[in-house]
Amino acid sequence: MELKNILNNESKLIEYLIIPMIILVIAFIFSKILRLIMSKFVKAASSKLNVDPTKYNFLKNAVSFIVFMIAIIVIFQSIPPLRAYGVTLFASAGILAAIVGFASQSAFSNIISGVFIVIFKPFRVDDIINIGELHAGVVEDITLRHTIIKNFENRRIVIPNSIISEQTITNSTLTEDKVCMFVFMGISYDSDIDLAMKIIQEEAEKHPFQIDNRSQEDVDKGIPEIIVRLIGFGDSSVNLRASVWASNPRDGFAMKCDLHKSIKERFDQEGIEIPFPYRTIVYKEKKTE
Template identity: 35%
Template sequence: MAEYWNYELLVLGDYTLSAGRLTVAVGLALAGLIVSRIAAWLAYRWLDRRWDLSAGADRAALRAIKVAIVLIGFYLAVEQLGVGRFSLGQIQQSELTVGGVFLALIMVWVTWNLSQVAAELVNQWIAGQGIGRSLATLITNLTRAVVIFIGFYVSASSLGFDLNVVLLPLSALGLGLGFGMQRIAENFVSGVILLGERPVKDGDVISISGVTGVVESIGLRSTVIRTFGGTEVIMPNSALITNHFDNWTLTNTRVRGDANIGVAYGSDPEQVMGILMGEMEAHADVLEEPGPRVFFREFGDSALNFRVIYWVEAPAKRLSTLTDLLCSWYQRFAEAGIEIPFPQHDIHIRSGTLPAPEDPPG
């Protein structure tokens, strides 16, 4: 046994590969394969009980665990063979070895897959917080970016890279680009403010710079507003920060509708107000609280003028509700013999002869 264990299979200079060393290395690699399958099965059972992850996140987590254990087994095998100490060169006064590169690749692989799992966990937390779609996407992407950056940073540091040497030129380059990209930077910062303070969120109905519509999405540079005519307007985020805009649905979705109604002189004001109020109270989309109101505004030039106010649950219902009310009011007025006047002018012509024009001077 001892003779087999010390039998030299390969001699290259100072390096000697014995049968025993090769046997242990193969055993470590096989152990990594076996343990990876057992660990993946146990992890699947644990994840299935503790976390309600999506299929993609489950696969990413299991793949990260399985491949990481396999790679660790191969790493230990490489170290056992003595190959891991082979130098590949110098990096910033640090020796780059085969084992170090192998270990760095393991960390990159695991970090990449764990970023997907972390993003899924963050998504699950966001789902219960009532956070808008745009902010949720930003948080998820930032989570993945942070996890990936940490993984690459640790991997590069383990290889001997001094990342400060790389980060300093990048920061100087970023400063130079910043002066030439102030508008983009302004919109980017505005997007972060919008997503953080949330004065407007996905689905809100807003009016800004003559544009009224529904907010489709809020990105880091611009906000997409879909008008009621179906047009998509790309609004720079800085416009939403520096300009005044009306948010119809910031705290609730209720909006007020109103209309001015005129009836002919000779109509009974109490009867008119009763018809107006009755039709609003009977409409399914008119809210009971705050309830509808009717006001007798004035004696107009050719009509008795009334003003009606009502509330609906959503901005999209305001015009359709007004259409229904106008049709029902018109029908009820016709049934009650109440006329809707139209402006008219009386022209009085006096009888007699017109004086003859004088002759122009000579």
């Protein structure tokens, strides 16, 4: 009887040693495979975002941590003497995790949003973007917590990723750099519309930043390089709009500013009036008694 108990105890001891070892080996192999997959994914995503892949190494460490945590839970559940201790231990850990999670909710939100940026790639480093109606500039750096934008005043704007994920993003360089700039001009109702359109076309065509975006089919059809349209009538002006293409947003902005100046000067030379509001003031004399 005693021999049987000893054998049973020895078999249980061997079982309690072998099962955890098998589980840990499986967890180790599975963790290695996941880390290899994550490494390839992070490198590919980082190359498209133009960021340093070492910033996302903690993702691989987080995967390993989760895998080994699951392995430890399985070990505690598979060994009856440890099950009671495991329930108490994980209950205490759960309370602590809830406290820490509540305290760092904002940080986790930024990390999750950063992971989504890595996965979906709405913008990259060196892209020119507008975030909502407030911030615009060039993306200088992307981390899992925040994104750094260099605005056009050479100031750095650090925006948490959770805020970016809730905003509408306008990316001017996501697929291609060239951009169409709309040049709006208003002329008076007495001015020559055809002459005004011709002046706008000539000034736009001779600007060094302007590019010809027509296809060969458009050229064969005789479509002009610069298209100027009458888009509406204002209270005191006839509103014209020219579509002028540039190779990138920076050149496009500079070109648009230059065209405002050169077109205004040509309008003054050719007698095309740019209207402005008039006000008539009437003075009434006091009645004499």
